[in-house]
Amino acid sequence: MGNISTYSISKLQKVFDMDTGKHDYFYVDAGKEPIYTDVPFRAETYSILFLKKGTLSLQVDLASHTIKGPAVLTIAPMVTRSFRCVEDMPEMVILFFRNSFLVETRADIFFLDHFDFFEDSESHIAALNACQSKRLSAIFDIISDTFNKGHSHEAALMRSYTYCLIHEIDVIHKCIHADLIHKDDHSSLFIRFRNLLVKQFWRHRSVSFYSSNLNVSPKYLSEVIKKETGKTAGAWIDNAIILEAKVLLQNKDLSIQQIADKLNFSDQSVFGKFFKNQEGISPLEYRKSLGKTR
Numbered sequence: 001m002g003n004i005s006t007y008s009i010s011k012l013q014k015v016f017d018m019d020t021g022k023h024d025y026f027y028v029d030a031g032k033e034p035i036y037t038d039v040p041f042r043a044e045t046y047s048i049l050f051l052k053k054g055t056l057s058l059q060v061d062l063a064s065h066t067i068k069g070p071a072v073l074t075i076a077p078m079v080t081r082s083f084r085c086v087e088d089m090p091e092m093v094i095l096f097f098r099n100s101f102l103v104e105t106r107a108d109i110f111f112l113d114h115f116d117f118f119e120d121s122e123s124h125i126a127a128l129n130a131c132q133s134k135r136l137s138a139i140f141d142i143i144s145d146t147f148n149k150g151h152s153h154e155a156a157l158m159r160s161y162t163y164c165l166i167h168e169i170d171v172i173h174k175c176i177h178a179d180l181i182h183k184d185d186h187s188s189l190f191i192r193f194r195n196l197l198v199k200q201f202w203r204h205r206s207v208s209f210y211s212s213n214l215n216v217s218p219k220y221l222s223e224v225i226k227k228e229t230g231k232t233a234g235a236w237i238d239n240a241i242i243l244e245a246k247v248l249l250q251n252k253d254l255s256i257q258q259i260a261d262k263l264n265f266s267d268q269s270v271f272g273k274f275f276k277n278q279e280g281i282s283p284l285e286y287r288k289s290l291g292k293t294r
Contacts, residue, residue, distance in 0.1 A: 003114075005272055006041065006042040006043055006044050006077070007015055007041055007042070007043040007044070008043075009022075009023055009025075009044060009096060009098070010023070010046055010097055012043060012045065013026060016028045016030065016145065019046070021204055023253060024072050024097065024098050024100065024101035024155075025045075025095070025096060025097035025098065025101050025144050025155075025158055025162075026147070027093070027094070027095050027096075027131055027144060027147040027148075027158075028093065028094050028096075029093050030049075030090075030092045030093060030094055030212055031127070035291075037082055037083060038084060039082060039246065039250065039290060040059070040080045040082045040243055040246050040247050041079065041080070041081065041245065041247065041250070042077060042078055042080055042081070042098070042247065043075075043077055044077055044098065045073060045077060045096040045097055045098055046074075046075070046076055046077060046096070046097055046098070046099065046102075046112065046118060047073075047074070047075045047094060047095070047096050048072065048073070048074050048094070048095045048162075048165060048166075048169070049072065049073040049075075049092055049093075049094045050070075050072055050092060050093050050094070050135075050136055050137070050140055051067055051068075051070060051071045051072070051073065051090055051091075051092045052069050052070055052084075052092060052093070052137070053069040053090070053091050053243075054068075054069055054074060054089050054090035054091050054092075055067065055068050055069070055086045055087075055088040055089075055090060056069075056071075056073075056082040056083065056086070056090045057085070057086045058073075058082060058083045058084065058091070058122070059080075059081065059082050059084075059243075060073075060075065060079060060080070060081050060125075061079055061081075061198055061241060062194060062198065062236060062240050062243065062245075063120065063121055063194070063198065063219075065125055066086070067127075068088075068127075069090065069091070069092070070127075070128040070132075070133035070136075071125060071126060071127045071128055072125075072126050072128060072136060072169055073124055073125050074115075074117045074118050074123075074126075074169060074170070075118065075124060076112075076118035076119045077099075079118075079119065079124070080243055080244070080247055083256070093140050093144065095140075095143060095162065095165070096155040096263065097158075097162060099112055100169070101148075101159065102162055102163075104159070105156075112166075115166060115169075115170055116173075117169060117170070117173050120195070121126050121194055121195060121198055122191055122194075123173055124155055126157045126169065126172050126173055126176060126255050129221050132168075132172055136168060137167070139161060139164055139165050139168065140165075140260060141163075142161055143158065143161050143162075146158060146161065150248075160182065163292065166181075182224075185237050187228065189216065189221070189224050190212065190224065190228040190229065192214055192223055193214060193225060193236070194235065194236070196210055196213060196214070196238055197210065197236060197237065198240070200245070201237060201239070201240035201241055202244060202262065202263050203264055205237055205241065205264070207221060207222060207233045207234055207237070210233065210237075211233075219235075221233050222234070229253055238274075238278060240250055240277065240291060241263055241274070242278050242279065244263065245263060245271075245275060245283065246286065248262060248263075249283055249286055249287045249290070250287075250290060252287070256271070256272070256284060259271065259283070260272075271283065
């Protein structure tokens, strides 16, 4: 979807009080910096976050997570995310990079598309064992040393170390997949529903559309989703629309009517009633509240 408000790489650097002058990548030892925001956002970069210890509470697309370190989090540019503060403060390092930077010297410009964990809602997060944590920590230490000391071949080295990092994370996810390959049918149906929902929610809001595409009845789909998650399929659909609406409302260039159109509502009034029913305030009131929370 177009015209969606995102964090540019320069804005991301400002969040961490940085001004590197680099427009394609940067590394930050986040430590306990306040990166928290309940306002969902996207970014123009890929992100690899290594949570060394502590806890991170976040929502990625439609799923809420509480992650305990050590763990690694991988997010593609168009994935919606928000972070919430927790008592057990996290210690983490983050690498941000543009796709164009990483594939600059590669013949395969679709390199990142081969790794599902940046996009797949089931694969953003990987808990790490001691060995995996040690290996990733070593790579991030090299990245930190290279980025902060102005190496004469910095860009080339950062690109190479990022490749190493991605391949290491791929191995970790393959191990996880091997352990989970015997998931039951209910869990599999929920995963397929959620993956389809992420792609189609702004076009289709009826449970019957999703049940039809998943070859089950609407009643069966709702029963399974309710059993797996505590929420009905309809509630998942509504949550997806609200999350997207909140992202779009950050873009002041879009009118409420344009947002209603993008989300496939018949008119602004219907969208407004839906939003207020879900959030307790109107879209305009939500938009006004954004300036007070930043």
